[in-house]
Amino acid sequence: MAVDSKQGRTIMSDAEHTDKDGGLPPTAAGQLDERPVQVPAGDGAPLDPAGEETLWVGRTHWQHHAVKVGAGLAILVVGLFCLGKIGGWADWGSSVSWLIGFLWALLLAVFFGGWVLFLILSCRYRLTGQRLFIERGILSQTIDQTELIRVDDVRLKKSLVDRVFGLGSVEVLSTDVSDKSIVIAGVKGAEEVAEHIRRRMRTLRSRSLFIENL
Numbered sequence: 108m109a110v111d112s113k114q115g116r117t118i119m120s121d122a123e124h125t126d127k128d129g130g131l132p133p134t135a136a137g138q139l140d141e142r143p144v145q146v147p148a149g150d151g152a153p154l155d156p157a158g159e160e161t162l163w164v165g166r167t168h169w170q171h172h173a174v175k176v177g178a179g180l181a182i183l184v185v186g187l188f189c190l191g192k193i194g195g196w197a198d199w200g201s202s203v204s205w206l207i208g209f210l211w212a213l214l215l216a217v218f219f220g221g222w223v224l225f226l227i228l229s230c231r232y233r234l235t236g237q238r239l240f241i242e243r244g245i246l247s248q249t250i251d252q253t254e255l256i257r258v259d260d261v262r263l264k265k266s267l268v269d270r271v272f273g274l275g276s277v278e279v280l281s282t283d284v285s286d287k288s289i290v291i292a293g294v295k296g297a298e299e300v301a302e303h304i305r306r307r308m309r310t311l312r313s314r315s316l317f318i319e320n321l
Contacts, residue, residue: 159235163300166227170272171293176219184212232291234300236307239279241289253289255304256311257281263301269293277301 187208225245233240241251262278269275275297279289291300 159237161233161235162303163232163234165232165291165294165300167230167293168272168274168295169223169227171269171274172223172226173272174268176223179219180212180215183215184208187211232294234303237311239289239304241286251286251289253279253281253283253286255308256315257283258304258308261301261305261308263297265297269297275301277304279304 229243229245231242233242237255239253239255243249243251258279258281260280262280264276264278265274266276274293274295276293277291277297277300279291281287281289291297294300
């Protein structure tokens with residue numbers, strides 16, 4: 108700690124000054140020290156063209172859709188057999204009926220599997236130190252981005268299926284006109300992703316407030 112003889116003020120060193128909320132000490136330039144949360148990065152973690160380091164990349168896990176697909180298959184197969192029984196063309200003791208049912212179930216499984224694969228590949232989430240990107244599309248692509256400084260709140264949601272498989276969905280509420288509510292659905296490590304967004308948002312807002320007070 109040092110004393111400014113001209114102004115009569117006590118000047119605190121960087122090591123002595125801590126943030127009231129999280130204990131993030133400022134650097135000599137007055138900027139906050141960003142301590143990243145260790146979040147697993149999938150699909151690699153390249154550098155952003157704008158110079159922002161990519162902190163996390165992920166997609167919705169297939170298990171997030173597993174129960175929906177399984178329930179849909181079961182309902183359709185049972186419904187098919189019931190209709191066949193009522194119509195008189197399906198016999199529970201006939202091997203031909205079972206073969207038709209098996210082929211029908213296989214066709215539905217391929218259809219639903221392709222649908223889930225399409226949903227997974229058509230949406231990719233990417234988090235940098237300043238923005239959250241959502242890349243939609245396979246052949247043609249649309250990229251939506253939300254500034255983390257505009258984020259107001261972060262919510263963590265877990266359905267029964269997500270809790271069973273260790274997944275979660277992160278809802279990001281912001282003041283962005285086009286994307287006021289963004290959902291990062293069914294990803295691994297959802298708690299770490301939500302905490303990472305929250306801490307980055309606080310850091311950016313604290314830095315902006317510091318610059319405005321200069």
